[in-house]
Amino acid sequence: MPTTLDLYRPGVAAGLDAQAMHRAATTPDYFGWLAHTSAAGGCTRPIRLTGTLTTVDPTTGRVLHDRHTDDLPDRTLYKACGNRRAAQCPDCAWVYAGDAFQVVRCGLSGGKGVPASVARHPIVFATFTAPSFGTVHHRHIPSHTCRDRRRCDCRPAPCHARRTAATCRHGRPAACFARHDTDDQQLGQPLCLDCYDHDHQVVWNHFSGELWRRTKQAIERHLAALCRRRGIRPVRTVGSTGRVRTVPPVRVAHGKVAEMQRRGAVHFHVLLRLDGVDPDDRAALVPPPAGITVDDLAAAVHTAARQITATAPPHRDRPEGWLVAWGTQTDVRRLDSTTEITGRSVAGYLAKYATKSTEITGHCSTRLTPDTVGDYADPDGNHLARLIDACWRLGRPIHNATNTDTASSEHRQDAVDSGYAGLRQWAHMLGFGGHFLTKARRYSVTFGQLRDTRAAYRRTEEDSADTVTVGTLSFAGSGWLTEGDALLANTAAIRRRECRRAGRQELDAQLAGAAA
Incomplete structure (x- = not known):
C-alpha cells in the first residue's frame, strides 16, 4: 500500500484514477462514504473494526438503538491508527504533535486546568547530551553571522582539522578537512568504525532513563539542601491517610523529550519548573519560596549533570559494566522576560521532536525478530x-x-x-526503550485528558451529547480497501488539515500584531 505522499506521484496517481472513479460512480451515497471515513481520513493505514454499536441513554441505561457494522459503508468502521511517527503516518503524527504542544505549553503558561500562575515560576530549558563513544563527522559553526538560525547560511569550520596527518591504530585517517553541509550523509558517521565503541553507546541508550531519574533526584536534593542553608523551613503536610509528613519546601516538575542524534545516541531536552508546596493541598501548584530563584535552579541542573553517574550491571562480555554519564555539553537556558526564547517556541520545538524517532540516523523499522534481524x-x-x-x-x-x-x-x-x-526488544530503537515524550505527574495536562476533551467536543458537534455509544468491536484488518479509497479519503483530509493550519497561522499573526 503506497504512503500518502506516494499517492500523488504521476506514475502511481495514473493507476488510481480508475479505482477512484469506480468508488465515486458505484457507491450509492458517495458523500455519506466520505463522512463515514472522515474519522480516519488522512491516515496511512487506518484500523478496520467490525461488530455492534449500541446507543444507550446514560441517565436510565436504556438501550435506544442497536446497529451492526454490516449496515455501514464497506461493512466496517474506520479508526485512525494513532501512530506518532511522522515517517509512518503524517496525519496522525500531526494530531499527536498538537497534543504534545498543548502538554508542554500548559506547563509553561497554564490553561486546560493548569493555573496561569505557573508562568511566573522559575523555569529553565536544559539539554543533556550523551558522551563521546568515538570521533564522528560533525558540522560546527564557531560563530554565527546570520540573522535567522532556521535559515542559517554561515560557513562551517573543517570537520576535524589536524596539523599533522595522523592515523588511528587501525591505519585510518584521524582528520577530516571537509566542511559538511547539513544534509551530508557523512554526518554522525565514525571516522573509524573499528575504533568506535558501539557496545557502550547502545548500553548508554538503554540505561539513559535511569541516569535521568538519578539526575532529577539530585536536582531536588540540591535545592532542598540550599533551602536548609538559607533558613527556609520544610513544610508539614497531611496525606490522604492522615499521616503527617515533613517535605522540602520546593519540588521540580519536568517535561522531557528525547531526540535521536545522527550518530544514533539520544539526548534529552528538558523543561524544569520550580514549584512550591501548599501544606493544605499538595496537589496545588503554588510558587516556590522567595529565597529560591531561577539561577539556583540552573546551578542545581549543572551540578547534577557533572556529578551524577550510573554503572550498568555486570555483563558476561564486560564484568565491570559500563559507565553511564552525561556528556560535557549541558546547555541550560532560562525562560523569562529577559531571554529571546519563549515558552511557545520551546513548546513547538519539543512537539516537533515528539513525532520523530530514528529516521535521522537512516534507520526506520518495526521491532526486530530472529528472522528479520539479519537484514539489519x-x-x-x-x-x-x-x-x-x-x-x-x-x-x-x-x-x-x-x-x-x-x-x-x-x-x-x-x-x-x-x-x-x-x-533485543529495543534493537530497532538502537537500545533506547523509553518514550520520546514524558513528564512529571504535576507538570501539566495529560494526553488522555486532551483526547477525552476532543471526544466530548465531537459528541457535542454531532448532537449526541445526551447519549453514549458502546461498541463491541473486533479487529478486521488495517489499511484502506483500495488505493483509490486512500486517495479520495486522504485528499479530503489533507484539505481540512491545510485549512486548519492556515487558520492557526492567521490567528498567530493577528495575536502578534495585537501584541506589537
Whole structure:
C-alpha cells in the first residue's frame, strides 16, 4: 500500500484514477462514504473494526438503538491508527504533535486546568547530551553571522582539522578537512568504525532513563539542601491517610523529550519548573519560596549533570559494566522576560521532536525478530548495522544448563546479565526503550485528558451529547480497501488539515500584531 505522499506521484496517481472513479460512480451515497471515513481520513493505514454499536441513554441505561457494522459503508468502521511517527503516518503524527504542544505549553503558561500562575515560576530549558563513544563527522559553526538560525547560511569550520596527518591504530585517517553541509550523509558517521565503541553507546541508550531519574533526584536534593542553608523551613503536610509528613519546601516538575542524534545516541531536552508546596493541598501548584530563584535552579541542573553517574550491571562480555554519564555539553537556558526564547517556541520545538524517532540516523523499522534481524545487523557492516548487532549480541539469552554441576554456574550468569534482556526488544530503537515524550505527574495536562476533551467536543458537534455509544468491536484488518479509497479519503483530509493550519497561522499573526 503506497504512503500518502506516494499517492500523488504521476506514475502511481495514473493507476488510481480508475479505482477512484469506480468508488465515486458505484457507491450509492458517495458523500455519506466520505463522512463515514472522515474519522480516519488522512491516515496511512487506518484500523478496520467490525461488530455492534449500541446507543444507550446514560441517565436510565436504556438501550435506544442497536446497529451492526454490516449496515455501514464497506461493512466496517474506520479508526485512525494513532501512530506518532511522522515517517509512518503524517496525519496522525500531526494530531499527536498538537497534543504534545498543548502538554508542554500548559506547563509553561497554564490553561486546560493548569493555573496561569505557573508562568511566573522559575523555569529553565536544559539539554543533556550523551558522551563521546568515538570521533564522528560533525558540522560546527564557531560563530554565527546570520540573522535567522532556521535559515542559517554561515560557513562551517573543517570537520576535524589536524596539523599533522595522523592515523588511528587501525591505519585510518584521524582528520577530516571537509566542511559538511547539513544534509551530508557523512554526518554522525565514525571516522573509524573499528575504533568506535558501539557496545557502550547502545548500553548508554538503554540505561539513559535511569541516569535521568538519578539526575532529577539530585536536582531536588540540591535545592532542598540550599533551602536548609538559607533558613527556609520544610513544610508539614497531611496525606490522604492522615499521616503527617515533613517535605522540602520546593519540588521540580519536568517535561522531557528525547531526540535521536545522527550518530544514533539520544539526548534529552528538558523543561524544569520550580514549584512550591501548599501544606493544605499538595496537589496545588503554588510558587516556590522567595529565597529560591531561577539561577539556583540552573546551578542545581549543572551540578547534577557533572556529578551524577550510573554503572550498568555486570555483563558476561564486560564484568565491570559500563559507565553511564552525561556528556560535557549541558546547555541550560532560562525562560523569562529577559531571554529571546519563549515558552511557545520551546513548546513547538519539543512537539516537533515528539513525532520523530530514528529516521535521522537512516534507520526506520518495526521491532526486530530472529528472522528479520539479519537484514539489519552486521558486526562488520556500517555504523547502524554494528549498533543493531551490538543490541542483539549483548541482549542474547543464556541457555539452561544440561546437568546439575553447571546449573549453579548458569544461574549465576543469568543473574549477572540481568538488565540487558531489553536490548533485543529495543534493537530497532538502537537500545533506547523509553518514550520520546514524558513528564512529571504535576507538570501539566495529560494526553488522555486532551483526547477525552476532543471526544466530548465531537459528541457535542454531532448532537449526541445526551447519549453514549458502546461498541463491541473486533479487529478486521488495517489499511484502506483500495488505493483509490486512500486517495479520495486522504485528499479530503489533507484539505481540512491545510485549512486548519492556515487558520492557526492567521490567528498567530493577528495575536502578534495585537501584541506589537
